[in-house]
Amino acid sequence: MKWETIIGLEIHAQLNTKSKIFSAAGTEFGQAQNSQACAVDLALPGVLPVLNEATVEKAIKFGLVIDAHINQRNVFDRKNYFYPDLPKGYQISQLDFPIIGRGKIEITVANTSKTIGITRAHLEEDAGKSIHDLYDDDTAIDLNRAGTPLLEIVSDPDMRSAKEAIAYAKKIHTLVQYLDISDGNMQQGSFRCDANISIRPIGQEKFGVRTELKNINSFKFLERAINLEIQRQQDILEDGGAVVQETRLFDALKNETRSMRSKEEANDYRYFPDPDLLPVEISAELIAKIKQNLPELPQQKKARFIAELGLSDYDANILTSQKGLADYFETMLKSNPDNAKLCANWVMGELSAALNKYQIEIQNTPISAQNLSLLVCRISDGTISGKIGKDIFQAMWAGEGSADEIIATKGLKQMSDSGQIEAIIDKIIAEHTQQVAQFKSGNEKILGFFVGQAMKATAGKANPKLLNELLRAKLS
Amino acid sequence: MQSHSYKQRRLVIDNTQLEQIANLAKLNIADDALDATTKDLNNILALAEKLSEINTDNIKPMAHPLHMTQRLREDKVGEQNQVQIFQSIAPKIRDQYYLVPTVISNPSDSG
Numbered sequence: 001m002k003w004e005t006i007i008g009l010e011i012h013a014q015l016n017t018k019s020k021i022f023s024a025a026g027t028e029f030g031q032a033q034n035s036q037a038c039a040v041d042l043a044l045p046g047v048l049p050v051l052n053e054a055t056v057e058k059a060i061k062f063g064l065v066i067d068a069h070i071n072q073r074n075v076f077d078r079k080n081y082f083y084p085d086l087p088k089g090y091q092i093s094q095l096d097f098p099i100i101g102r103g104k105i106e107i108t109v110a111n112t113s114k115t116i117g118i119t120r121a122h123l124e125e126d127a128g129k130s131i132h133d134l135y136d137d138d139t140a141i142d143l144n145r146a147g148t149p150l151l152e153i154v155s156d157p158d159m160r161s162a163k164e165a166i167a168y169a170k171k172i173h174t175l176v177q178y179l180d181i182s183d184g185n186m187q188q189g190s191f192r193c194d195a196n197i198s199i200r201p202i203g204q205e206k207f208g209v210r211t212e213l214k215n216i217n218s219f220k221f222l223e224r225a226i227n228l229e230i231q232r233q234q235d236i237l238e239d240g241g242a243v244v245q246e247t248r249l250f251d252a253l254k255n256e257t258r259s260m261r262s263k264e265e266a267n268d269y270r271y272f273p274d275p276d277l278l279p280v281e282i283s284a285e286l287i288a289k290i291k292q293n294l295p296e297l298p299q300q301k302k303a304r305f306i307a308e309l310g311l312s313d314y315d316a317n318i319l320t321s322q323k324g325l326a327d328y329f330e331t332m333l334k335s336n337p338d339n340a341k342l343c344a345n346w347v348m349g350e351l352s353a354a355l356n357k358y359q360i361e362i363q364n365t366p367i368s369a370q371n372l373s374l375l376v377c378r379i380s381d382g383t384i385s386g387k388i389g390k391d392i393f394q395a396m397w398a399g400e401g402s403a404d405e406i407i408a409t410k411g412l413k414q415m416s417d418s419g420q421i422e423a424i425i426d427k428i429i430a431e432h433t434q435q436v437a438q439f440k441s442g443n444e445k446i447l448g449f450f451v452g453q454a455m456k457a458t459a460g461k462a463n464p465k466l467l468n469e470l471l472r473a474k475l476s
Numbered sequence: 477m478q479s480h481s482y483k484q485r486r487l488v489i490d491n492t493q494l495e496q497i498a499n500l501a502k503l504n505i506a507d508d509a510l511d512a513t514t515k516d517l518n519n520i521l522a523l524a525e526k527l528s529e530i531n532t533d534n535i536k537p538m539a540h541p542l543h544m545t546q547r548l549r550e551d552k553v554g555e556q557n558q559v560q561i562f563q564s565i566a567p568k569i570r571d572q573y574y575l576v577p578t579v580i581s582n583p584s585d586s587g
C-alpha cells in the first residue's frame with residue numbers, strides 16, 4: 001500500500017528578552033543554578049505576575065511577517081499539571097485567545113514552493129530544569145529557566161515529508177533570528193521542535209492516528225526522528241496493527257523513537273483564564289509602529305544582494321539563508337565594498353567548509369569578518385594569489401595571526417617581478433626541450449605543465465597572470 | 477471560544493470520574509470517602525447548573541471576569557539574586573539546587 005505522511009510542527013522559540021515574561025529576573029543563559037529565579041518564578045505566596053511588554057512586541061513582529069491576524073485582545077490561561085520544575089503547579093499560557101492568529105509562510109523544497117499554514121502562535125512561560133542523574137537519591141531542580149518567555153508556533157498539518165518539515169522549521173528559525181526575537185540557539189534549547197506525525201493510505205481523506213515526537217534540538221535529528229517514526233507507523237499498519245496516540249522520545253544514540261507515556265490516561269490540563277492576569281489589549285498604533293520598524297527580511301536582503309551587489313540568485317540565497325552568514329558577509333563588505341563576489345566566494349567556500357568540518361557556528365568563528373576581509377583585499381590587490389590565500393586562511397584559522405602578519409612572517413608575498421620570473425622560466429624551458437617542442441607543434445595543453453613547474457620553483461608565489469603572459473611570450 | 481449552549485443535560489459525575497479528577501489534582505481520597513465526596517461535588521455542580529436557566533443567546537462568552545486590561549512592564553532586570561534567602565526555607569537543597577525525591581521518571585509536557 002502507498003502511504004502519505006502528514007506532519008504538523010509545534011516550535012517553541014525562546015524570546016530574547018532581558019527579563020522574564022512575568023517577573024523582572026534575568027534570562028541570561030548559563031548562570032549559577034537558581035541565581036535567576038525570583039519570588040515570582042518560585043511561586044512564593046502573594047506574588048503577582050506582570051507581563052513583559054517586549055514579549056508582546058516580539059510576538060507581534062512575528063505575526064506581521066507571517067501575514068497573521070494579530071489578536072488585539074488576548075488572554076492568558078493556566079495550564080495545570082504537576083511537576084517539580086513547575087513550582088506553581090500550572091504553566092501560564094494562552095489557549096482560546098492567543099496573541100497571534102492564523103498566518104502562513106512559504107517554503108521551497110526541490111525548487112517547488114508550497115504554502116504552510118500557521119494555526120496560531122501564543123506566548124507562554126518556560127518551566128525550570130530537572131536534573132535526574134546528578135545525585136543518587138534526589139532530583140536536582142534549577143529554576144533559572146522558569147518563566148523564560150516562549151513563543152509557541154503551531155503549524156497546520158500541511159507538511160507531507162520530513163524534507164518539508166525541515167524546510168519549514170529552518171524557515172521559522174531564520175525568521176526569528178532576522179526579526180531579532182530569538183537567538184535560535186538550538187544547543188541551548190532556545191529553539192525546540194515537537195512533531196505530530198501520522199500516515200494514511202494515499203487517497204484517504206481521514207487522518208490516521210498521530211504520535212508526537214518531543215523536544216528535538218537539531219534539524220538533523222528532526223529529519224531522522226520523523227523518518228524513523230514514519231517507518232515505524234508503516235510497519236505497524238502493514239502488519240495489521242494500530243498506531244497508538246502517544247508522545248514519543250527520539251533517542252539519537254539508539255536511532256529509535258520510544259514511548260514516553262507513563263500513564264494510560266491522557267493528560268487533562270484543565271485550562272482556565274488566569275485570574276492574576278488581565279486581558280491584554282494591543283493598540284492599532286503599536287502594531288503600525290512595529291510594522292514600520294520591521295528589519296530587512298531574508299527575501300528583501302536576497303533581492304538587494306542580487307540587484308546592488310550583482311550576486312547570483314544561488315549565492316544570494318545561500319548567504320541570506322542564515323542571518324549569521326549574511327551579517328558576516330555584510331561586515332566584510334564594509335572594508336571591501338568593491339569585492340562582493342570574491343567575499344561571497346570566500347564565505348561560501350573556505351569559511352563555510354571549515355565551519356562545517358569543525359561543527360562551529362558562524363558566531364564562534366575563529367576568523368573574524370574583518371580579518372577575512374583583509375585576506376580578500378590582499379588577493380584582489382595582487383599581494384598574494386588565491387591559492388596562497390587558502391594556505392593563509394588555514395594559518396588564520398589555526399590562530400597564527402592576521403593575513404598581513406602571516407604573509408610577512410612566512411614570506412608569502414606574491415612574486416610579481418618579471419625579471420625574476422623570466423629567469424625561472426628560462427631555466428625550465430632549457431630543462432624541458434621535449435615539452436617545448438610539443439607546445440610549438442600546437443599542443444596548447446602542455447602550457448599547464450610549464451605553469452606547474454614554475455609554481456613549484458617559486459613555492460606557489462609567482463603571480464599567475466604575469467607567469468602566463470611571460471610563458472606564452474617565451475614559448476612562441 | 478465558540479458560543480456554547482449551556483442548556484445541556486445536567487452534569488453528574490460518578491465515583492470513577494471523581495477518582496480521575498482527584499488523580500489529576502494529586503489528591504488522595506480514601507475509599508470510604510468516595511461516595512460522600514461524589515455526592516458533595518454533585519451538589520455543587522447542581523448549584524452551578526442554576527446558571528443554565530439564564531438565556532445566554534447572543535451574548536459573547538466572557539474570557540475574563542474583570543473589565544480592565546493588563547498593564548505591561550518594561551523589559552528590565554530588576555531582581556537581585558536572593559537565592560540564599562529563598563533556599564533558607566527550602567526543605568532540601570544541595571549545591572544551590574532545590575532537591576526533590578526521584579519519584580518521577582518521565583518529565584511531563586512543558587509545551
